[in-house]
Amino acid sequence: MSAITNQNLSDLSETYLAPLYWKAMESQRPDAMIKDEKAVELVTQGILDFSGVRQIHMNELFNAMRIIFTREMDRYARDFLIRHPDAVVVHIGCGLDSRFERVAKSNSRVEWYDIDLPEVIALRRRFISDERECYHMLACSVLEDDWLEAVKVHSQRPFLFLAETVFVYFTEAQVKSLVLKLRDHFSGAELVFDGWRPFEVWIGNRYLSNSQFAGLMRWGFWHGQEIEGWGDSIHLLDEWGFFDQPEPRLDSFRWMAPLFRMFKPMRIFHFQFGKAIE
Numbered sequence: 001m002s003a004i005t006n007q008n009l010s011d012l013s014e015t016y017l018a019p020l021y022w023k024a025m026e027s028q029r030p031d032a033m034i035k036d037e038k039a040v041e042l043v044t045q046g047i048l049d050f051s052g053v054r055q056i057h058m059n060e061l062f063n064a065m066r067i068i069f070t071r072e073m074d075r076y077a078r079d080f081l082i083r084h085p086d087a088v089v090v091h092i093g094c095g096l097d098s099r100f101e102r103v104a105k106s107n108s109r110v111e112w113y114d115i116d117l118p119e120v121i122a123l124r125r126r127f128i129s130d131e132r133e134c135y136h137m138l139a140c141s142v143l144e145d146d147w148l149e150a151v152k153v154h155s156q157r158p159f160l161f162l163a164e165t166v167f168v169y170f171t172e173a174q175v176k177s178l179v180l181k182l183r184d185h186f187s188g189a190e191l192v193f194d195g196w197r198p199f200e201v202w203i204g205n206r207y208l209s210n211s212q213f214a215g216l217m218r219w220g221f222w223h224g225q226e227i228e229g230w231g232d233s234i235h236l237l238d239e240w241g242f243f244d245q246p247e248p249r250l251d252s253f254r255w256m257a258p259l260f261r262m263f264k265p266m267r268i269f270h271f272q273f274g275k276a277i278e
Contacts, residue, residue: 016095
């Protein structure tokens with residue numbers, strides 16, 4: 001199969017390539033924290049053009065942190081499904097990630113929705129999988145309202161919304177509008193996403209200034225309480241950060257732990273809208 005160029009993808013859509021490539025590299029390590037065989041297949045068979053991603057310098061620390069983020073997002077999804085096996089999970093900005101396969105494939109009661117832009121969903125259908133019972137794909141921007149009707153048919157069930165390295169590419173106004181929309185339509189739902197500090201957004205854009213991802217990151221915030229302040233019934237349940245617990249892959253970087261505890265960079269935030277569904 002010849003390589004497919006990315007000329008038909010917007011700059012934002014192309015951000016799916018980097019996490020796919022990094023998951024493939026991680027999966028081939030003997031001490032891999034996640035296994036994503038589909039990512040390995042797509043990278044090693046030359047189906048997509050990863051030349052731009054390969055130009056991004058990722059040292060051992062950055063590589064480990066990126067994969068740990070993904071692993072922890074998987075954990076949040078598994079924990080929610082343990083509490084609510086019949087839940088509806090909405091994976092915002094899914095890219096070519098195979099999270100459904102990793103955390104929910106054996107759960108016949110879940111309804112799982114992967115949402116991304118139409119050109120990305122077209123690639124998912126071609127290279128990852130197609131829709132089937134319990135698993136659905138929605139080809140649209142989450143900032144639009146088209147997808148709401150599709151998932152609201154399950155409004156009496158528990159909802160989990162996941163967004164991994166997505167909101168940083170939106171403006172604050174866009175994220176706020178989406179959060180308030182989720183709160184108003186899905187009472188009791190939970191939202192898990194990773195948040196960056198404003199200085200991290202600046203550093204990230206500087207670091208990627210010579211890549212195809214230059215200048216794409218836009219939104220950062222200092223504390224989860226800022227999101228709680230956007231309106232009533234938005235509750236911060238917990239947050240997770242690097243070095244909060246022992247992590248073998250970060251052992252050689254333990255000297256950085258006090259700095260991470262002080263500045264709390266690049267954390268995962270877990271919110272609930274209103275009262276939990278029993």
